[in-house]
Amino acid sequence: MADEKRRPRPAAQYGPTAALVARNVERLRKTRNLTIYSLSAELGKAGRPITPSAIAKIEKMQRQVNVDDLLALAVVFGVSPAALLLPLEDSPRHTAEITGAGAVPADSAWAWASNKRPLKFPPGEQRTAEMEYALASLPPNAREARQHPAGRAIEAAYEDVTRVIVRAAWSVEGDEHEFIDALDQARASLERTLAELGRLAVEHEELVRLRDGVPREGSD
Template identity: 65%
Template sequence: MTDEKRRPRPAAQYGPTATAVSENVKRLRERRNLTIYSLSGMLEKVGRPITPSAIAKIERQQRQVTVDDLAALAVVLGVSPSALLLPLDDSPKNTIEVTGAAGSVPADVAWDWADGQRPLKILGSDIGAAWLEYQLYGRPSLRRGRGHRMEGANIRDEVTRYVNDALQDLREQGFEPELGEDGLITWRQHQGGDS
């Protein structure tokens, strides 16, 4: 191939989630007093070799992390994949950016989503339907509802019951859901009142 026909490879674009991954890999490696060489050795032992120079590039956002890299890094660093994907902040007062979320979301909502507890955003106005679909399509059967297997026609009833129970628990604690224009649900606690 001649130089005329070669096109330069486009620079990788790193979003906020890639930034969080690079920062978290470095933070966790340093907290565990690991060098890039020892982390590389640990990754090789679990069957996902990443060279020390590649780890340094990951930490500087000069190398993208594949899904398999992310899983192996989480295993050897002793954390869940979500601990690499998000900044270490779950305060409901703070917002963070998540790639694909089209803007910032409350940090606690992002963590609940990453931990499989809730949808990141609710599209449409039917909160119950959104939770139901999240449980049906985004969670394995033993993880839906209260941890028991739901089969056949009872799935919708069980998930609806679970969602209603969870919503009732929040309401009993003095919280009410508010659906924002961006599709995010926020829970506001009543001030004063008879709690």
């Protein structure tokens, strides 16, 4: 009926990711020393205008951010979209609440968001899951580099060096053995990386020799 009062629109249902986006928008805005008015102006320049009142509502969790807003905000803030989607914490001792996955180790959440590895995989099937993840998630050049033995060695070395740096801080609190073990593992990973890069260089030299028809030294 015409005289019936219009029912109020139900409040948006905020999941953990939407709530994180709201907090991260406010955090990054303040980090960049932007008011809601100056942020609105920058978004307008970027071709994705959001009014100051809408920005205030985003931060108060009264207005959700859609994907186009999210990317425009990331561009204006000068960050990866992941910086809006995840908490500013990547210690394995902390967890991140991911919509659809629940609580996961914070470092795993960031590795997933950074296109490094799947968020979860069945026990004993890590290698298969990582290959399928690379096939579905990465563009051709990044996928080829990730699947090459040298690329895998570099990825592993990066993970191990990161672990050393983290445990260096923990060792001050008494975890000295963890730091030493991580340091040994990182050294071994770096040695494997150098070995794989050496093999890659030899393979490349062989391909160039075959292309140019240069006989191998010592051959008739």
